Every structure is written in structure tokens, then in C-alpha cells.
Amino acid sequence: MPAGDAAAGDGATPPQSSGHRAWVRLCHWTIVAGFLALAFTGVMILAVHPRLYWGEVGNDLVPALIEFPLSGNSRPADYGPATLFADVPGAPVTATRDYEHDYFFNENGWGRSLHFLAAWVLVATGLAYLLIGASTGHLWRDLLPRLRELSPSALWRDFRNHLKPQGDDSGGGPPYGLLQKLSYSVVVFVALPLMLLTGLTMAPAVTAGYPLLLDLFGGYQSARTIHFFCFVALVLFLLAHVAMVVATGFRRQIRAMTLGN
Amino acid sequence: MKKGKEDLPRRDFMKALASSAGLALAGCGQTEPPTYGHLLRMGDLLTYKAHRLLLPEHALAREYDYGDISSVPAIGTTNPADPARSIYSAEHGPVYEKLLADEFADWKLTVEGSVLRPAAFTLAELKRLPSRTQITRHACEEGWSAICQWTGVPLRSILEAVGLQPGARYVQFHAYDDLADGIDMLDALHPQTILAYGMNGRELPLGHGAPLRLRVETQVGYKSMKFLRRIVVTEHFDDNGSQGAIQNGWSWYAGI
Numbered sequence A: 001m002p003a004g005d006a007a008a009g010d011g012a013t014p015p016q017s018s019g020h021r022a023w024v025r026l027c028h029w030t031i032v033a034g035f036l037a038l039a040f041t042g043v044m045i046l047a048v049h050p051r052l053y054w055g056e057v058g059n060d061l062v063p064a065l066i067e068f069p070l071s072g073n074s075r076p077a078d079y080g081p082a083t084l085f086a087d088v089p090g091a092p093v094t095a096t097r098d099y100e101h102d103y104f105f106n107e108n109g110w111g112r113s114l115h116f117l118a119a120w121v122l123v124a125t126g127l128a129y130l131l132i133g134a135s136t137g138h139l140w141r142d143l144l145p146r147l148r149e150l151s152p153s154a155l156w157r158d159f160r161n162h163l164k165p166q167g168d169d170s171g172g173g174p175p176y177g178l179l180q181k182l183s184y185s186v187v188v189f190v191a192l193p194l195m196l197l198t199g200l201t202m203a204p205a206v207t208a209g210y211p212l213l214l215d216l217f218g219g220y221q222s223a224r225t226i227h228f229f230c231f232v233a234l235v236l237f238l239l240a241h242v243a244m245v246v247a248t249g250f251r252r253q254i255r256a257m258t259l260g261n
Numbered sequence B: 001m002k003k004g005k006e007d008l009p010r011r012d013f014m015k016a017l018a019s020s021a022g023l024a025l026a027g028c029g030q031t032e033p034p035t036y037g038h039l040l041r042m043g044d045l046l047t048y049k050a051h052r053l054l055l056p057e058h059a060l061a062r063e064y065d066y067g068d069i070s071s072v073p074a075i076g077t078t079n080p081a082d083p084a085r086s087i088y089s090a091e092h093g094p095v096y097e098k099l100l101a102d103e104f105a106d107w108k109l110t111v112e113g114s115v116l117r118p119a120a121f122t123l124a125e126l127k128r129l130p131s132r133t134q135i136t137r138h139a140c141e142e143g144w145s146a147i148c149q150w151t152g153v154p155l156r157s158i159l160e161a162v163g164l165q166p167g168a169r170y171v172q173f174h175a176y177d178d179l180a181d182g183i184d185m186l187d188a189l190h191p192q193t194i195l196a197y198g199m200n201g202r203e204l205p206l207g208h209g210a211p212l213r214l215r216v217e218t219q220v221g222y223k224s225m226k227f228l229r230r231i232v233v234t235e236h237f238d239d240n241g242s243q244g245a246i247q248n249g250w251s252w253y254a255g256i
Helices: A022-048 A108-136 A138-143 A152-163 A178-201 A204-209 A212-217 A220-247 A250-258 B005-026 B039-054 B093-101 B123-128 B155-162
Strands: A093-096 B072-074 B108-113 B119-122 B132-139 B145-154 B170-175 B180-184 B194-199 B213-215 B228-234
Touching: A022 A108, A022 A220, A022 A250, A108 A138, A108 A178, A108 B039, A138 A178, A152 A178, A178 A204, A178 A212, A178 A220, A204 A212, A212 A220, A220 A250, B072 B145, B108 B155, B119 B123, B119 B155, B123 B194, B132 B194, B145 B155, B155 B194, B155 B228
Parallel strands: A093 B072, B108 B228
Antiparallel strands: B108 B119, B132 B145, B145 B194, B170 B180, B170 B228, B194 B213
């Protein structure tokens, strides 16, 4: 945890930490398990078709926005000869994937099912967290930064604070620092909901019922691409989060998030 | 998936477990998709039940304009007559080869099971029935997508022609590459669930399931089975053994 100006106090003694409540600790570790399962299976699923696109359509026979060297699956050149669907230049084509029996990585059977199971766990825990968080005031009191706190100078000061060696005076739990509040809020209120919505936009049964999702994200493949970049943002958050836990006393912070203070 | 006689008692035990888990989750009995006591299958069942509970019934998947039609790969079985492919049936492959050589003049789709008047339809007979043409997005479980135009007979028309017996709950599809899979009656009666013989204004090409394939627009691509030969209406859930999705490690319901 970053030391200091949690309550925007300058050089004042930081307020005593109240520790993490039991329900916060339970939600935290359930979400950790769900997130790790989702991240792992997400990479497995991406490796089956390691290409990203924009719009509704994307496959091996159309150009990709980004291609990842995640597996040997991205081999558009290894398709059979293309057949035109109409006798005009630039008409859509079809071609046969001939390397399937040769080498094709696909662990989506369990990968997809585990992804969705973990998503259920995360959605249930996330809803419980938001409900308890709203009813106890945890969300507004500890998580959301006040608008008046968000001055460029205060943000810069808190950023510089992170670069200094971290003291022992910061407790495990709220009150949180400014950037800490900001990053937690972005994860809880922006990144995870966006992850859920873009995920649902990839479900044919869901978009049949709610086609608005396709308009919201600009199509099935756009939703998939946004889903990927949200994942990148969440992994960056995870790295920064763990780095701060280590910097402020790994044992103490882990104890605070498991046993309480 | 490993199979064998020694697994049978274990599978019976699994089924008993599954039905109690199914009861708890679904409030129904053996007519529900089983979980085999498998955690992933329980998650699949939860998704299926949640979709059936929360999503509007028979909402139409988005349909696109002619200009949106895109290129589309042909994957999986692209010729059931080719023994070199990984999925090949020694029983049905040679039959398909003959049918293909005659341009499917002798091909017939049999419709049987829990129906009042089992029947067999030739391609010409299917084409004489009222057709539906739709331009929809195909979403493959692999992550790619394509927009294609499909022309065919609504499955509902066929089921109405043969007449469903009371208690009919699932429709199973058997293909020439020896794959078999099923959908529930809600998806079977969906207006966009069609048996397609045309694609992008032409005959259904070989690689895309000639002469007849299923289109289930509310589920991902692998449920839209190609190279159909037989439809069986059932009262109970059928996992289709080693030919079906589940025993090959895949979720039976793929609306997600």
C-alpha cells in the first residue's frame, strides 16, 4: 500500500488502518481464483485462433488487425485453393483448412467450459461484493476517490510517493491512497463490467436476445478485441498490485488479506 | 474420452450423481442434460438453464445485408468420403462417396423417433417446401466469424410435417462423418433454425456440408452440423455416445 496521503493530508500522520473486513477478504480470494482461471483459459482460447479483428467478421481468409505467435494455428497460407462465391473481383471466397489433421492446437473443449464456469463464480462474487459494498458504504467510503481529490498535483504527489521506499506505517486495508483508489475503482467499475459485457457480446444466444450489445461494441470481433485489451489492462493491474504488496511488506499484507489485521 | 466395459458401473454411479445434481439445479429429472458429476458439465448446465430462464424465447439472431457477406473458411470435416481426414466413418464414408458422385440424386433425409409419421425426404422434396433465406453471422468456438447467406427449410416445417409425439423434447442429428449431436425443442422450433441446402445463392458447397446442413443461429458453429443423413426426435436427452459433443469433451449447449 502506498504510504501517506490517503485522506489528502499533507505530511500528516496517516489515519490508522481499519484492516480488511472478513467479507472483503472472502470476495478478494474468490475473485483471485476466478480471475486466474479466466486468464489462463482465456489465453488457451485465444491460442486456438490467435488473430484479432474489428467489426463483425474475422477469419483466416480476411486480414487481421493483430496476429499473435501463440500457437501454430494462424496459417492462412496453408488453406486449400480459394473458390469465389460470385464471378466478380473481390467477391467473398471460401477455402478448405487442410492442415487440421496435421497439426492444429485446440483445447477449447474444457477451455471454454472452465472459462464460463469461472465467469459464473466471478459474476456471483462480484455481485455479492457490489451489494455488500453498497449497503455498508465500503464502495463510496473506501473505493471511489472524491472528485476534489483528483487534482493533477495530488495525483503527481501520490505517484512520486510510489517511487520512494515504502514505510511500515501503512496498514493493510483502508483508507487507501489516491492512485490506489483510482485503480481499484477502474477495475471494479470499468474493466470487469466491460469484460462481462464484451464476453456476453460473443454469445450468439445472448446477442439474439440483446442485439444492442453488438451495436454498443461495434460487432462480434470488436467485442472480442476489446475483451482482449481489457484482459491486458487487468493483468497490468495485477502486476502493479502484487508489486505494491511486495513493496509494502508481503507477509504483513497477505496476513491482512487472509486473517485480517 | 476413455470408454470400456469396466467404466460402466462408474458411469451408472455418475449418472445417479448427475441426476441428483440435475434435480437440485433444474428441478427436473432424466429428461435434462446430464452432468456426469463433472464440474465443467455442471457449469455448462448452469449456463444452459440461465439462458433458458433469462433470455427471451425465439428472439431472432441479427440478420445482415447482402453486401455484408464475407469470406468463410471450411473446417472440420470437409469431405466425408475422404478417409485421410481425421473424422471419417468407414460405414457412411463410402455411401457418401456414391451419393456425391450422383450429385445426391439418391440422397434422403430420414426423420424418425418420437414422431407420428416417420418419413424420408429427397433433396427435391425439401426444395419444394417453403424456404427461408437468412444472412447471419457464423461464430466458431475457435473465435473466428463470417457472414453468410443460407437458404433452406425451417426445421419446424419438417417437424410439423412428421408430427411430434407428446413428450418429444430433443432433436438429434446424424451426419455422414459419423458425428451426432442434438438440440432442445426450443432451438429446434426457432424460426431461424433451418436445414440449409443453399449458401450465398448457390448449392451448399461440399466443404460446408453438402447436400444439407443444419443452421442453429443461437449457438456457436459446431452445433450447425454438416452432411446430414438422419434426424431422430427423442423424449430423453441423448449424448450420442462417442459420436456426440460431450464425450469428446465439448459442452452440449453452446449458446455462449
